Amino acid sequence: MAISTISEIGTHEGQSVTIRGWLYNLRESGKLLFPQFRDGSGIIQGVVPKNAVPPEVFDAIKGLTQESSVIVEGKVRADKRAPGGYELDVSNVHVLQRVPESDPYPITPKDHGTDFLMEHRHLWVRSQRQASILRVRAEIIRAARDFFDSNGFTLTDPPIITPAACEGTTTLFPVDYFDEQAYLTQSGQLYIEATAMALGKVYSFGPTFRAEKSKTRRHLTEFWMVEPEIAYATLDDLMLLAENFLTFIVKRVLERRRADLATIGRDLTKLEKIETPFPRITYDEAVAKLQEGHAQGKLEHKFEYGGDLGSPDETYLSSLYDRPLMVHRYPAAVKAFYMEPDPQRPDLALCVDVLAPEGYGEIIGGSQRSANYDLLVQRIKEHNLPEEAFKWYLDLRKYGSVPHSGFGMGIERAVAWLCGLEHVRETIPFPRMLYRLYP
Ligand code: 4AD
Ligand code: MG
Secondary structure, eight states: OEEOOGGGGGGGTTSEEEEEEEEEEEEEETTEEEEEEEOSSOEEEEEEEGGGSOHHHHHHHTTOOTTOEEEEEEEEEEOTTSTTSEEEEEEEEEEEEOOOTTSOOSOOSSOOOHHHHHHTHHHHTTSHHHHHHHHHHHHHHHHHHHHHHTTTOEEOOOOSEESSOSSOGGGOOEEEETTEEEEEOSOSHHHHHHHHHHHSEEEEEEEEEOOOOOOOTTOOSEEEEEEEEEETOOHHHHHHHHHHHHHHHHHHHHHHOHHHHHHHTOOHHHHHTOOSOOOEEEHHHHHHHHHHHHHTTSSSSOOOTTSOOOHHHHHHHHTTOSSOEEEEOOBGGGSOTTBOBOSSOTTBBSEEEEEETTTTEEEEEEEEBOOOHHHHHHHHHHTTOOGGGGHHHHHTTTSSOOOEEEEEEEHHHHHHHHHTOSOGGGSSSSOOBTTBOOO
């Protein structure tokens, strides 16, 4: 008998198949049992009439507990009313492990609090909604890779254990590296600047770490970042790349993960509006809009020129558009040490943040990189960074320095936006946050 996944069961219509999974739910009405099975690819309802199966099969399913593991045989029957289009007329069942009644599966269809679910994250991932989110995450990652792989970028993997900061010293996780002080990487950027000088167009994709003390719905301490870096690219080139990249990902997810987005309950019309070009405004223009919003009573606090945008500011700005908003040229003082100053206004950095619509905030941060040796040395000093650790990085400005640019997109922020999730904790299988190290 053929083994089938539930998602492909339609190819076996009218035939008998074996499916291997878990009991998701069971409805009983007298002499008729309606077990629902799940196998990770989908859910199917089985039908078990008492008079149509051997008594031991009926007895094995009757009273079977949620999440017991089962191998089921049955005949596939098309049924228009069934969610997946098919039902299974069960003929045999083998229970591998029966979850005991005395210690039942802790997650039931009733509403559980978030803390409880987070404590049981290892089981929570079995729920339909969580499984769909993880499928969308995988699709976003695959789309990101496909985009760069098919546009002339070479994947180069930066190290995870590093001797110095990339995005500021306040959020470094220390690592005891034999006799030396090391840190978990905050971004692969500095290293892919080196590989970009070797290969032209490169990208990295890997875990990054920030010892964020902030407890917000957008921050994880461990997250995954995809970062392109391109020799000879300017800020304008980078903004073009960012909008093409995001549009590609959104279209791919709409194309391939519609059913999952429906399970999650995502409003697809919002995603269908994502087209290039994205609006571009300068930091100065953003500040004007924020102050106007405050004057109109739409934004509680008055934004002071010169500061970085906070979450409420980003939320307000992005609510003015139905596409991602690109805010460029922030004051250099609030940004990282490596950014190239705007030649017209050296107090500004040639950088861009892409803010997702619907209040999801910054999903991409990037910039043109400082190409000048002396300026970079000065910036490293101003930021109190250890010069010794950046010697190799400064070499890139000594031997054939060129303008170059890159950005980083946090996968979890992208998942939160595309799935329409309140909090990034549901966007990664096992989130790491300020007060969350278990499971
Ligand atoms: O803006 P960030 O800090 O930029 C960099 O790290 C650059 N070195 C990237 C580059 O130019 N190659 O981070 C980039 C993105 C953010 O826009 C956000 O999507 C995500 O990474 N991110 C986080 N996601 C989850 N939790 C956190 N604590 C995050 N910090 C940044
Ligand atoms: Mg940023």
